[in-house]
Amino acid sequence: MVEIGADGRTWLLSGTASSYALRLTERDELLHLHWGARIALADAEALATLPGPHSSSFESGLDGREEYPVEGGPRFVRPALSVRTDERRGTEWTFETYEADGGELRLRFRDAPLTITLHYRMRDDVVERWVSLANDADGAPVELLRADSATWTLPEREDWRLSQLHGRWAAESRLVGSGLTYGEKIIGSRRGHTGHQHLPWVALETDATEERGEVYGCALAWSGSWRMAVAQLSDARVQITGGAGYDDSGLLRLAAGESFTTPVFAGLWTDGGLGGASRAWHAYQRTYVIPDADQDRPVLYNSWEATQFDISEEQQGTLARRAAAMGVELFVVDDGWFGARVNDRAGLGDWTPNPDRFPNGLKPLADYVHALGMRFGIWVEPEMINADSDLYRAHPDWVQFQPGRRRTEFRNQLVLNLAREDVQEYLWERLDTLLSSAPIDYVKWDFNRCFTDAGWPEDPYPQRLWVDHVRALYALFDRLRAAHPGVAFESCSGGGGRIDLGVLSRTDQVWTSDNTDPLDRLAIQHGFSQVHPARVMAAWVTDSPNxxxxxxxxxxxFRFVSAMAGVLGVGGDLTRWSEEELAEAGEWVALYKEIRPVVQHGDLYRLRPPAGGLSAVQYVRGDESVVLAWLQAQHYGEAAPALRLRGLDPAATYECRETGEVHRGAVLLHHGLRTGLRGDFDAKVVRLRRI
Incomplete structure (x- = not known):
């Protein structure tokens, strides 16, 4: 809901429990008024009358108060917008008009030749913000040095703490918190993709626990290089600025008639603690971001760890039979099915089945998998190319490169320049043909190296490839999904190297990490759950030893219960599993299918973090509740503590489906549930139903 003040210069957006307010002064300065608990329009107008802070020739009264600080004039904070023309640099805008319809507020400003429109939309209690910029003149171009999506302003509080997700390959999404100090904290990626090192999300609070206290969170919907700056200013005000691109060297050059729309930068306020913030983020993504989020994701089998590059149609058929007998619903052939792909040194770019391994193409295997009652999927890495490939031999100029410089071949591969229209059309034609050649239901889309040689000698503004690569990737996803609506997509980047709201709006799930060790995964999944839901978190059961x-x-x-916390998959070499192991695995798969609606669509409560000893999560959906508990290790004489459950009705009665025991809701909430776990690497699933 958008409310507008009587003078048309105060705006209030309100959701279920929160509000966001801003005010335009007579000098066309756009000031932040409020972000937090729900207020009335009269409250926002009262806030607008409060005097501003003292200013001097050394301090600006605008700093820490503006909605979208631009470069130029009496401002000393990090600008969200930095532009230049042949004549000048910076922005001095005038307000033109506003529009409010469909729950969206648009504020339009003008600084010839640039039109700047700030967009606001409240979805439940998540505020979506983005900016569109258009060169409306007939003359010279405008260079966008920096065009962030939003600047968020927090209320005055003491002792802010910052939470973020950091990591590296095979150790992604590690939650870490620290006190905020004066100055700036910068996180981001300059790698061309979201990166394993940081997820584009932060949370700030002063005294919040898992279930209580105010929390402010921000998440960026962008799958390329990005940056967030969290600044505590000299007067202790806090602002968060973020958007596409890592530095200020230039995003795009807008010629006359061209425009750019920034990615969405979403913000969330809650007084329900860190757990309440997570549940709100999860609900937002299931409702507004993830395609077909109401559908259950199937149990899959992926052949990579069993076969790596040494694959054949017969061998894949053997694995498929064992997977089907286990109850698997989706069989995925990973790397090695195409071109001359017998190792990682050749074949990328040649997206046709290897004639020696699949002499009749993929259709016979896909038909066989379907006859076994499963869906069929394949692995691709369209943005990459090997020098030893037919595509590279035909088009060596299609890769990113810097003339006169040594090139980097991480994993023996180069990066295709998706900013080129001919590359975009080639990938569309190849992938469309591939998906039309066989009954393919699923595509695992990988991205196994960073940008290092991001050059484009033929283009007058080559740095645009950093942005245009991502825009082309999104357009390709959109085009493929429209042409093949029955195909689901998984985002992968050497594990969790491309996970963000942008790619999640175009894919059905993400590969959380290449690390499938069940204990390591508990910490990775704990961090992932701070912002993203179980509905998209792919997790596999693989071989032991790992x-x-x-x-x-x-x-x-232990391996199954760890992986059942998200979208369950199996990735071990089933030809080496004993009949007893296969039978036990079938029982776990059957159990997962029973609890899947609660896990994938329910509310998540983190009962105990994976910090050694006992850890647990709980999912609640309607009258059903599922608890997954893991005991890492136990000292003699130390019983595992009881788990105090969450999200239950204290006046209700719940039956444990495993034991038939009946529990009072109030007892489970206040005194807890004993799991009976003991020893090392023990795990348990507990199902409760309200009766």
Missing amino acids: NQLNGRVSSLR
């Missing part, structure tokens, strides 16, 4: 990474030995029980 020879891919750390050699850890764990039971099938």
Whole structure:
């Protein structure tokens, strides 16, 4: 809901429990008024009458108060917008008009030749903000040095704490918190993709716990290089500025008639603690971001860890039979099915089945998988190319490169320049043909290296490829989804290197990490859950010992219960599993299918973090509740503590489906549930139903 003040210069957006207010002064300065608990329009207008802070020739009264600080004039904070023309640099805008319809507020400003429109939309209690910029003149171009999506202003509080998700390959999404100090904290990626090192999300609070207290969170919907700056200014005010691109060297050059729309930068306020913030983010993504989020994601099998590049149609058929007998619903052939792809040194770019391995194409295997009662999927990495490929031999100029410089071939591959229209059309034609050649239901879309040689000698403004690569990627996803509506897509980037609201708006799930060790995954999944829902979090059960990474030995029980916290998959070499293991795995798959609606669509409560000893999560949906508990290790004489459950009705009665025991809701909430776990690497699933 958008409310407008009587003079048309105060605006209030309100959701279920929160409000966001802003005010335009007579000098066309757009000031932030309020973000937090729900208020009335009269409250916002009262806030607009309060005197501003003292200013001097050394301090600006605008700093820390503006909605979208631009470069130029009496401002010393980090600008969200920095532009230049042949004549001048900076922005001095005048207000033109506003529009409010469909729950969206648009404020239009003008600084010839540039039209700047700030967009606001409240979805439940998430505020979406973005900016569109258009060069409306007939003359010279405008260079966008920096065009962030939004600047968020927090209320005056003491002792802000910042939470963020950091990591590296195979150790993504590690939650860390620290006190905010004066100055700026910068996180981001200059790698061409979202990156394993930071997820584009932050949360700030002063005294919040998992279930209580005010929390402010921000998440960016962009899958390329990005930056967030969290600044505590000299007067202790806090602002968060973020958007596409890592530095200020230039995003795009807008010629006359051209425009650019920034990605959405979403913000959330809650007084329900860190857990309440997570549940609000999850609900927002399931409702507004993720395609077909109301549909259950199937249990999949992926052949990579079983076969790597050594694959054949017969071998894949053998794995498919075992997977089907286990109850798997989707069979995915990973890397190695195409071109000359017998190792990682050749074949990328040649998206046709290897004639020696699949002499009749993929259709016979896909038909066989369907006959077994499963869907069929494949792995691709369209943005990459090997020098040893037919595509590179035909078009060596299609890769990113800097003339006269040594090129970097991480993983023996180069990056295609998706900013080129001929590359875009080639990928569309190849992938459309591929998806039309066989009954393919699922595509795992990988991205296995960063940008390092991001040059484009033929283009007059080559740095635009950083933005245009992502825009072309999104357009390709959109085009493929429209042409093949029955195909689901998974985003992967060497594990969790491309996870953000932007790619999630075009894919059905994400590969959380290449690390499938069940203990390591608990910490990764704990961090991931701070912002993203279980509905998109792919997790596999693989072999023990975990020879891919750390050699850890764990039971099938522990591996399955760890992976059942998200979208369950299996990735072990099923030809080496015993009949007893296959039978037990089938029982776990059947159990997961029973709890899947609650896990994938329910509200998540983090009962105990994976910090050693006992950890647990709980999902609640309607009358059903599921608890997943893991015991890492136990000292003799120390019983695992009871789990105090959440999200239940204290006046209701709940039956445990495993034991038939009946529990009072108030007892489970205040005194807890005993799991009976003991020893090392033990795990358990508890199902409760309200009766």
